Amino acid sequence: MASNSSVPFFSGAVSLRRQWPEVSALVRQAAAAGTFVSDRLVVALEEQVARYTGARNAIACNNATDALALMLRAAGIGPGDEVIVPAYSFFATASCVVHVGAEPVFVDVHPQSYALDPEAVRAAIGPRTKAVMAVHLFHRTADIAALRALADAHGLALFEDSAEAIGMRVEGRHAGLWGRAGVLSFFPTKTLGALGDAGMVLTDDDELAERVTGLRADTGSLCDEIQAAVLLTRLATLDRDIQRRAELAAHYTRRLAPLAPSVTTPVTAPSGEATEPVWYVYLIESDRRDDLVRYLADHQVGTEVYYPRPLTDQPCFRDLGGARHPVPVAAAAAERAVGLPLFPDLTDEQVDRVCDLIHAFHGGTR
Numbered sequence: 031m032a033s034n035s036s037v038p039f040f041s042g043a044v045s046l047r048r049q050w051p052e053v054s055a056l057v058r059q060a061a062a063a064g065t066f067v068s069d070r071l072v073v074a075l076e077e078q079v080a081r082y083t084g085a086r087n088a089i090a091c092n093n094a095t096d097a098l099a100l101m102l103r104a105a106g107i108g109p110g111d112e113v114i115v116p117a118y119s120f121f122a123t124a125s126c127v128v129h130v131g132a133e134p135v136f137v138d139v140h141p142q143s144y145a146l147d148p149e150a151v152r153a154a155i156g157p158r159t160k161a162v163m164a165v166h167l168f169h170r171t172a173d174i175a176a177l178r179a180l181a182d183a184h185g186l187a188l189f190e191d192s193a194e195a196i197g198m199r200v201e202g203r204h205a206g207l208w209g210r211a212g213v214l215s216f217f218p219t220k221t222l223g224a225l226g227d228a229g230m231v232l233t234d235d236d237e238l239a240e241r242v243t244g245l246r247a248d249t250g251s252l253c254d255e256i257q258a259a260v261l262l263t264r265l266a267t268l269d270r271d272i273q274r275r276a277e278l279a280a281h282y283t284r285r286l287a288p289l290a291p292s293v294t295t296p297v298t299a300p301s302g303e304a305t306e307p308v309w310y311v312y313l314i315e316s317d318r319r320d321d322l323v324r325y326l327a328d329h330q331v332g333t334e335v336y337y338p339r340p341l342t343d344q345p346c347f348r349d350l351g352g353a354r355h356p357v358p359v360a361a362a363a364a365e366r367a368v369g370l371p372l373f374p375d376l377t378d379e380q381v382d383r384v385c386d387l388i389h390a391f392h393g394g395t396r
């Protein structure tokens with residue numbers, strides 16, 4: 031077995047040390063100019079992210095939770111409207127709908143992509159449905175072409191919670207740009223992470239962008255120059271980081287695939303679409319997930335349970351009429367799924383240590 035040292039779920043310490051000279055030079059410039067919030071560095075970040083993603087507009091704000099609500103409000107989603115959302119996602123995917131006064135309608139996800147199942151969406155469309163919120167989780171996109179076709183056929187707006195999806199493209203089009211608008215999160219653990227909170231709205235719709243910009247000012251949801259300094263610096267190495275994440279994910283899969291069916295490794299080939307996976311989270315399923323998490327913690331290996339319960343089981347959503355549709359896939363994922371350590375500074379030896387432990391646990395040789 032590889033060394034006994036601990037393996038954190040996430041660490042950006044090494045890359046931060048490496049990039050600190052550039053980051054601190056930018057921060058010093060901003061401080062000398064007396065510009066701290068939503069100024070030159072933020073504008074530069076917006077331009078560079080727009081270039082990277084191909085978006086006509088990239089509007090930086092406080093975080094993706096805000097970005098989601100700004101996007102919906104700017105598009106006129108509000109009281110009386112229903113928005114179809116997946117039952118398996120981060121809380122903000124659905125809370126943004128409530129935030130603008132509309133009603134989330136939860137439907138099930140696909141067992142391989144963990145994203146909206148187009149058939150479940152079709153079955154949930156009703157007279158008050160105004161929009162569909164596609165979410166791209168972990169390493170791959172939703173079946174976004176099918177969701178786009180479905181939304182178009184029913185005259186619905188398509189939005190994307192692409193908070194986790196920087197770098198993910200389908201048929202060359204970046205996540206977040208398949209519908210009216212999408213978002214990015216720059217939370218520190220994300221593929222492109224800040225040193226604190228930051229987020230963005232992406233849209234090709236200029237009018238919507240203008241309304242988002244107005245609402246951003248009204249709500250004070252601003253991005254500060256320090257986060258922009260970090261993000262501008264890290265954007266320059268993003269593709270290299272994405273490549274390293276892919277190598278680490280391939281290493282995990284090589285080591286863990288033989289443990290099937292007790293352990294399920296992520297599926298990368300999405301139903302015939304030309305997609306580019308980006309390994310934000312390496313998610314496995316285990317038939318003894320909670321015991322495995324405890325065993326790894328006992329051996330100083332960090333994990334993260336994504337997501338511990340379907341959104342329909344959140345008390346705040348239970349009474350909103352959201353649990354109208356069965357969500358067995360979301361429920362099973364909430365019991366079985368767990369994210370393993372994955373960040374560009376992770377070493378192959380650390381991956382081997384995690385895999386050795388999972389083999390010991392599932393093979394009964396611990």
Ligand SMILES: Cc1ncc(COP(=O)(O)O)c(C=O)c1O
Binds near residue numbers: 093122
């Ligand atoms: C799918 C999804 N949506 C929304 C968010 C919210 O992002 P933020 O933390 O920037 O508010 C996250 C981030 O955790 C996420 O993973």
